[in-house]
Amino acid sequence: MTETSTGTVSRALKLLAFIADAEGEVTVKHVSEAMGLAPSTVHRLLNLLxxxxxxxxxxxxxxxxxxxQFYRVAARVVNRVSPSALAQPMLDSLVQQYDETVVFGLYLPAERAMSFVARSDxxxxxxxxxxxxxxxxxxxxASGKAILAYLPDDIVAEVLGAECSSPASGASPPEPTALHEQLETVRRLGYAVSEDEKLHGARGIAAPVFGATGILGSLCLTSPKGRLxxxxxxxxxxxxxxxxxxxxxxxxAYPA
Structure with missing residues (x-):
């Protein structure tokens, strides 16, 4: 492949990504200005695609x-993508930084629950x-609250109404007002922190993970409270x- 053809492929792929991320249809002028390409180049790339x-x-x-054709290819790729496989490098990177266990939790809408599906120690x-x-x-x-903070209020109420005592401390579920304050803090900070809730003596620090349609799960670092x-x-x-x-x-979830 020549340098010229390589450049054409690269620009065509970037153009595809730009159109995919656009909110609605695009014009040659729009693409030209956003990508810094001459209108004639944009026309040529669009015709190729x-x-x-x-x-x-x-x-x-x-x-x-x-x-x-793009939808067909994208659908086939999506059906093969494993969120846990994509999460693993993130988990490994955090473990390299902090030398603590990090997990990826996946939201289970039907069960109104979550499940740890990937881990790095x-x-x-x-x-x-x-x-x-x-x-x-x-x-x-924290792993659950980072997800719950981005669910609709009616689902939050349903989840809380069915909740049992803390598996770590035996504490009763929080009152609705207290829980909503906790979730508001999660949204404000961008991450959740918990102690002695899921695991006795543990602190969890978790952040939400989103997909194209909304909340998907969370990344959570877990360690003994006294170690960090x-x-x-x-x-x-x-x-x-x-x-x-x-x-x-x-x-x-976001444009590249």
Whole structure:
């Protein structure tokens, strides 16, 4: 492949990504200005993509949109993508930084619960036994609250109404007002923090992970309360939130 053809492929792929991320149909002028390409180059790339149905003409004259071939390819890829596989490098990166266990929890809408589906462990001698691949509470623990904070109020009420006592401390579920205040704090900070809720003696720090249609799960670091300096919790929370944002982008929540 020549340097010229390589450049054409690269620009065509970037153009496809731009159209996919656009809110609605695009025009040559719109693409030209946003991508810094000459209008003639945009026309040529659009014609190349239209020839194989990756792009189609829009509903209005002079507009373009994603074509049926792109949808077909995207659907096949989505059906093969494992969120846990995409999450694993994020977990490993956080473990490298903090040498603590990090898990990816997936939201289970039908069960109104979550499940840990991927995990990475550090070199610490003391780690926690964590139940993998089974439904767990959304009310107890940072991993659950990071998800619950982004669910509709009626679902939050349903989840709370069916909740049992804390598996770690035996405490009763919080009152609705108290829970809503906790969830508001999660949304304000961008991450959740919990102590002695899911696991006795443990602190969890978790951030939400989103997909193309909304909340998908959470990334959570778990450690004994005394092993991490409490003053470091905000910085760790922000770091986890950054990794969660990156994962969310890979899962289609945000434009690349």
């Amino acid at each position: 239209r020839a194989d149905d990756f792009v189609t003409t829009g509903t209005k004259s002079g507009t373009y949109a994603i074509g049926p 550090g070199q610490q001698r003391l780690t926690y036994r964590m139940d993998m691949n089974r439904p767990l509470s959304l009310v107890w623990g 300096d409490e003053a470091e919790v905000p910085r760790i929370g922000e770091t986890i939130a950054h990794h969660a944002y990156t994962l969310s982008s890979l899962l289609g």
